[in-house]
Amino acid sequence: MVHPDSPLPGPIFVPKYIHIDTDHAEHFEEIRAAMVPAYVVAWDDSRVDNLARESADLLMIDPQTNALTYQGFLEKTTYRQIPYSPDDEPIRAREMVRDDSRTNEFAAEVLDYQREHGAGALIAPYFYARDLDDARYWANLRMLASAQDQVEDDEVLYATVNVSGSILNSPRILDELANDYEDLDPFGILLMFENVDDRDVSLEALVGLARLTQRLSEGRDLFIYPVAAFGQVLTALGANGFVSGVGWLEVFRESSLKPDRPTFAPSTTHRARFYYVPELFSYVHPEQVEEIFTESETMQDYRCDCEVCGGEIPEPEASQEKKRHFLIRRHGEMAVLGEAEDPPEHMRDRLSLALQLAGAIEDEALIRIQTEHLLRWVEVIDYCTQGRGEEEDADLDEEDLEEIIRQERRRGGDAPSGS
Amino acid sequence: MRLQSWPIPDSGPEAELVRTARRHFNERGHFTAQEVGTGYGVADLVAFRVVPSRARARLANGQDAPLTRVEHFKLLLALPELGDGGMDVEEAADIVNLSPGHTRRALLNDLSGKGYVTKVQPGRYAKINGFMPLAWEVAAVEAKVRNWKKGAIQAKRYRLFAHRVYLAIRDDFLNRVDRELLRRHRIGLLSVSDNRVRRVFGSPRKDPRSAAHLNLACEAIWARGEPCVELEQGVSDGSS
Numbered sequence: 001m002v003h004p005d006s007p008l009p010g011p012i013f014v015p016k017y018i019h020i021d022t023d024h025a026e027h028f029e030e031i032r033a034a035m036v037p038a039y040v041v042a043w044d045d046s047r048v049d050n051l052a053r054e055s056a057d058l059l060m061i062d063p064q065t066n067a068l069t070y071q072g073f074l075e076k077t078t079y080r081q082i083p084y085s086p087d088d089e090p091i092r093a094r095e096m097v098r099d100d101s102r103t104n105e106f107a108a109e110v111l112d113y114q115r116e117h118g119a120g121a122l123i124a125p126y127f128y129a130r131d132l133d134d135a136r137y138w139a140n141l142r143m144l145a146s147a148q149d150q151v152e153d154d155e156v157l158y159a160t161v162n163v164s165g166s167i168l169n170s171p172r173i174l175d176e177l178a179n180d181y182e183d184l185d186p187f188g189i190l191l192m193f194e195n196v197d198d199r200d201v202s203l204e205a206l207v208g209l210a211r212l213t214q215r216l217s218e219g220r221d222l223f224i225y226p227v228a229a230f231g232q233v234l235t236a237l238g239a240n241g242f243v244s245g246v247g248w249l250e251v252f253r254e255s256s257l258k259p260d261r262p263t264f265a266p267s268t269t270h271r272a273r274f275y276y277v278p279e280l281f282s283y284v285h286p287e288q289v290e291e292i293f294t295e296s297e298t299m300q301d302y303r304c305d306c307e308v309c310g311g312e313i314p315e316p317e318a319s320q321e322k323k324r325h326f327l328i329r330r331h332g333e334m335a336v337l338g339e340a341e342d343p344p345e346h347m348r349d350r351l352s353l354a355l356q357l358a359g360a361i362e363d364e365a366l367i368r369i370q371t372e373h374l375l376r377w378v379e380v381i382d383y384c385t386q387g388r389g390e391e392e393d394a395d396l397d398e399e400d401l402e403e404i405i406r407q408e409r410r411r412g413g414d415a416p417s418g419s
Numbered sequence: 420m421r422l423q424s425w426p427i428p429d430s431g432p433e434a435e436l437v438r439t440a441r442r443h444f445n446e447r448g449h450f451t452a453q454e455v456g457t458g459y460g461v462a463d464l465v466a467f468r469v470v471p472s473r474a475r476a477r478l479a480n481g482q483d484a485p486l487t488r489v490e491h492f493k494l495l496l497a498l499p500e501l502g503d504g505g506m507d508v509e510e511a512a513d514i515v516n517l518s519p520g521h522t523r524r525a526l527l528n529d530l531s532g533k534g535y536v537t538k539v540q541p542g543r544y545a546k547i548n549g550f551m552p553l554a555w556e557v558a559a560v561e562a563k564v565r566n567w568k569k570g571a572i573q574a575k576r577y578r579l580f581a582h583r584v585y586l587a588i589r590d591d592f593l594n595r596v597d598r599e600l601l602r603r604h605r606i607g608l609l610s611v612s613d614n615r616v617r618r619v620f621g622s623p624r625k626d627p628r629s630a631a632h633l634n635l636a637c638e639a640i641w642a643r644g645e646p647c648v649e650l651e652q653g654v655s656d657g658s659s
Binding site (some may be wrong): 060062273285287318319366367368 | 458514516569571572575576579598604628629
């Protein structure tokens with residue numbers, strides 16, 4: 001797994017910093033990599049991208065070319081400031097498919113912008129495609145090929161596969177997609193599937209994503225971007241790591257590229273106020289945190305003692321502290337995964353613990369933590385590691401794990417969704 | 420977080436449970452509202468012990484427009500009274516964890532327009548006429564036909580804004596309920612049969628976890644345009 005010359009051997013979590021994350025970028029020094037969207041670079045060249053360069057060994061700039069085929073970017077000043085964004089009309093993918101000179105020129109502009117702003121690994125231009133018949137999918141392959149011709153020998157180039165999550169349910173389509181990208185053989189790939197929320201998506205889709213990860217990571221760098229905690233499972237199965245925002249921005253949606261994109265409803269709790277509990281793979285609603293860590297005797301042993309929390313329960317409003325806590329714990333999770341002798345088994349054990357803890361929380365504090373997705377993640381690991389030797393030991397008895405799963409299923413599938 | 424107003428289900432066995440429970444509380448002098456959310460679950464039914472004098476005071480002060488954000492109440496709880504120098508916007512923004520600009524535009528100016536707050540100096544605000552919650556006691560009810568555990572989990576959430584919380588369950592499924600579990604978590608139990616509610620055991624009164632959320636929930640009385648016949652008649656519920 002991973003490219004033999006990878007600048008980012010895993011496991012690694014790559015935070016994506018946006019304009020409100022300057023404090024976090026300053027706080028964390030010597031992280032291996034950080035991602036900054038092109039609109040942030042265009043908006044304020046001196047802030048976040050400078051900080052990311054100073055605090056991270058390697059900076060990646062998401063060129064966000066997928067926004068340029070929609071009208072939405074025309075309404076956003078920051079996107080208009082990106083030098084390769086069109087002036088008046090969205091890009092038509094057919095231009096890239098039919099006109100090599102246009103494709104080459106566009107790829108050159110996108111790569112030069114990243115170089116000028118200090119990117120240590122380049123990302124080829126990409127569009128969002130709804131399926132493999134979408135002209136934008138074919139434009140992606142043309143733009144990737146053009147970009148590959150324009151990078152120097154000592155430069156690293158990643159392709160971005162930005163397609164609808166619905167294709168994850170089709171092994172045949174995934175096979176075609178994998179064939180297309182293997183033919184081009186990029187140094188690395190960023191997998192960006194639309195509308196894939198790891199808590200809600202089906203088992204079939206998760207298995208499709210995992211299988212694709214295993215296949216495309218053979219001898220190649222591979223990151224999932226963006227994804228939430230399931231990214232750790234995919235890392236255990238072969239990815240270098242994954243990219244997401246600081247405690248949020250973990251799902252890509254096509255609607256975010258369109259005009260009048262939906263924002264957070266004021267009646268809902270902003271995600272930044274949720275508290276990440278790595279032992280549960282979950283973000284806990286701010287109103288539940290105190291109850292969980294005071295009323296559940298079991299959870300007393302799992303109070304976070306990171307430098308931000310220090311064993312104390314965070315205030316509901318302490319969003320910035322929670323983000324810093326998230327970064328510390330997420331980097332820690334990846335470091336521990338990196339030391340595991342058997343990464344898939346390590347993740348299976350952690351998921352088993354999460355299921356046990358959720359059961360204890362419900363019994364002791366009468367708070368239900370959503371866990372159905374964790375059962376699916378366990379099944380993904382089992383499916384993707386089938387045929388492993390009998391001599392491999394598990395930290396947990398197979399029977400113990402099966403009993404835990406049966407108990408969780410008896411609790412029923414009527415748990416409240418979300419927080 | 421805003422006061423949430425969800426459509427009231429008008430059919431189905433659970434809707435019937437709620438209607439029966441609502442009648443029960445109305446008959447005992449409560450104001451009631453259905454589908455009340457304050458950002459952490461949506462209660463099937465909320466029953467208020469209204470303090471008529473407070474409601475009349477707000478009406479007299481022209482403060483009858485409902486406040487629909489919990490941030491309004493966080494500010495009202497923190498702002499000094501008129502005459503104490505006022506609070507600056509930066510400090511107010513820290514309280515609600517929002518930007519100063521948004522705090523001023525969306526919250527302080529709104530409170531000012533509705534007669535709760537005034538600007539005492541450029542960038543400094545103070546409360547006028549004080550603020551007290553409309554109800555001296557709030558009870559929240561989660562109704563379930565049979566899934567008592569789910570109902571109990573949801574009922575417990577309402578301790579955020581309610582003094583008492585109840586699980587209302589259909590009488591023929593009452594025997595499934597783990598009463599010890601409910602008692603341990605201070606959740607009362609109501610048994611509902613055709614047109615009748617029986618209180619199996621009560622919910623000990625306890626201050627809500629959040630005064631701001633309590634105040635927000637009470638605004639459901641204004642927000643729903645509940646008729647205030649008792650207020651007009653000057654009926655007292657015996658409380659202060």
